[in-house]
Amino acid sequence: xxxxxxxxxxxxxxxxxxxxxxxxxxxxxxxxxxxxxxxxxxxxxxxxxxxxxxxxxxxxxxxxxxxxxxxxxxxxxxxxxxxxxxxxxxxxxxxxxxxxxxxxxxxxxxxxxxxxxxxxxxxxxxxxxxxxxxxxxxxxxxxxxxxxxxxxxxxxxxxxxxxxxxxxxxxxxxxxxxxxxxxxxxxxxxxxxxxxxxxxxxxxxxxxxxxxxxxxxxxxxxxxxxxxxxxxxxxxxxxxxxxxxxxxxxxxxxxxxxxxxxxxxxxxxxxxxxxxxxxxxxxxxxxxxxxx
Numbered sequence: 001x002x003x004x005x006x007x008x009x010x011x012x013x014x015x016x017x018x019x020x021x022x023x024x025x026x027x028x029x030x031x032x033x034x035x036x037x038x039x040x041x042x043x044x045x046x047x048x049x050x051x052x053x054x055x056x057x058x059x060x061x062x063x064x065x066x067x068x069x070x071x072x073x074x075x076x077x078x079x080x081x082x083x084x085x086x087x088x089x090x091x092x093x094x095x096x097x098x099x100x101x102x103x104x105x106x107x108x109x110x111x112x113x114x115x116x117x118x119x120x121x122x123x124x125x126x127x128x129x130x131x132x133x134x135x136x137x138x139x140x141x142x143x144x145x146x147x148x149x150x151x152x153x154x155x156x157x158x159x160x161x162x163x164x165x166x167x168x169x170x171x172x173x174x175x176x177x178x179x180x181x182x183x184x185x186x187x188x189x190x191x192x193x194x195x196x197x198x199x200x201x202x203x204x205x206x207x208x209x210x211x212x213x214x215x216x217x218x219x220x221x222x223x224x225x226x227x228x229x230x231x232x233x234x235x236x237x238x239x240x241x242x243x244x245x246x247x248x249x250x251x252x253x254x255x256x257x258x259x260x261x262x263x264x265x266x267x268x269x270x271x272x273x274x275x276x277x278x279x280x281x282x283x284x285x286x287x288x289x290x291x292x
Contacts, residue, residue, distance in 0.1 A: 004245025008253045011237035016260020018230030023261070024269060025223035031085035036201025038081075039193040041228035042235060046186035049236055055183035063179030070185045073170040074192025080163035082200050087156035101134040101258075104251035106165030111248045115172060119248055122290050129287025130252040136280030137258035171239070172247035182243040189235060249291050256284045 022034075029037070056063055080103075108127055111117040119127065174180060234254070241250045259281050265271040 002245060004241045004243075004250065007237045007241035008245065008250050011234040011241060011254040012257050013260055014230045014234035014237060015254065015257035017264060018227045018234060019257065019261040020264030020268065021227035021230065023265065025227065029220070029224065030205060031089070032201050032203070032205030034201075034205070035078075035081060035085070035197040036205040037224045037228050038231065039078075039197040039201060041225070041232040042193050042197075043190050045229060045232040045236055046190045050183055050186040053183040055181045056179045058184050058187055060179055063177075063181075063184065066174050066177040066180050067184065067188055069170055069174040069177065070188030071192045071195075073167045073174065074189050075195055076163040076167035076170070076192075078193055078196025078200075080160045080167065081197060083156050083160035083163065087153040087160060090153035090156060101137070101255065102131065103161045103164040103168075104134070104255045105131050106161060107168045107251040108248045110165060110169040111172065111246070114169065115247070117246045117248045119246075123249065126287040126290030127248065127252045129283045129290065130256055131287075133280040133282075133284030133287060134252075134255055134258065136276055136283065137262060168238075168242070168247055168251050172242050175243050180243075182240050185239045185243075186236065189239065253288055253291065256288060259284050 058067060104127075108119075112119075171185070174185070175182075234257075238250065238254055241254065262273060262277055262281065266273050
């Protein structure tokens with residue numbers, strides 16, 4: 001088994017169950033507050049990893065390029081989340097969700113052009129199946145009662161896709177630089193997250209004083225802590241998987257987490273799975289097998 005694969009599968013599971021718990025417990029939380037909770041969880045999990053693993057001195061001048069590139073990667077990642085939520089507010093989730101699921105395709109293209117990653121024909125077929133499955137799992141039929149929207153969401157959704165694809169490619173590139181360390185990348189994840197998600201969350205996601213009772217505030221944090229920690233743990237696993245594996249495979253596999261989320265929704269939340277979701281799950285699982 002490839003050394004990076006357990007980390008990629010761990011990320012897939014953590015993202016999938018984390019999103020399922022988000023759906024169950026904190027669907028009522030605003031996107032900006034979600035960003036704030038997410039960056040707090042990222043900080044806690046990332047700092048825990050950093051303090052418990054060996055690493056080069058982050059202040060060593062020889063590793064400055066690595067830190068700058070990884071911070072940029074996570075600034076782009078944070079901007080991608082913000083743009084994604086803004087696009088959902090401005091446009092149809094049916095199309096926005098499907099479009100956002102295509103970011104691994106951009107990662108694969110950029111990795112081939114700039115990193116020289118080459119996939120075997122069966123792996124390439126697997127990646128295409130995974131991407132098709134992700135798009136299918138992200139699709140939901142349009143609501144005829146929902147009013148139409150303009151086209152202002154299109155540049156926002158495309159920009160989110162670009163931020164995520166470029167950010168993950170930069171993360172892989174950073175590991176070719178001097179004093180590269182997945183442990184020090186945790187610091188960059190925290191810094192990049194606070195520069196984007198943190199600023200956005202503090203500006204728009206704070207609850208006004210007196211809006212929530214102390215009991216409601218505690219309950220919200222209790223319900224959000226586990227799913228946010230799981231998603232932050234998924235980010236940590238992606239950092240490790242990208243360190244040791246080709247990003248052309250890591251990105252599609254970790255982006256297939258909707259398979260786990262839909263299974264959670266089916267068996268825990270008792271939601272119905274549509275026929276095209278079953279087809280998408282089959283495509284995703286088949287593609288994942290072919291990439292191994």
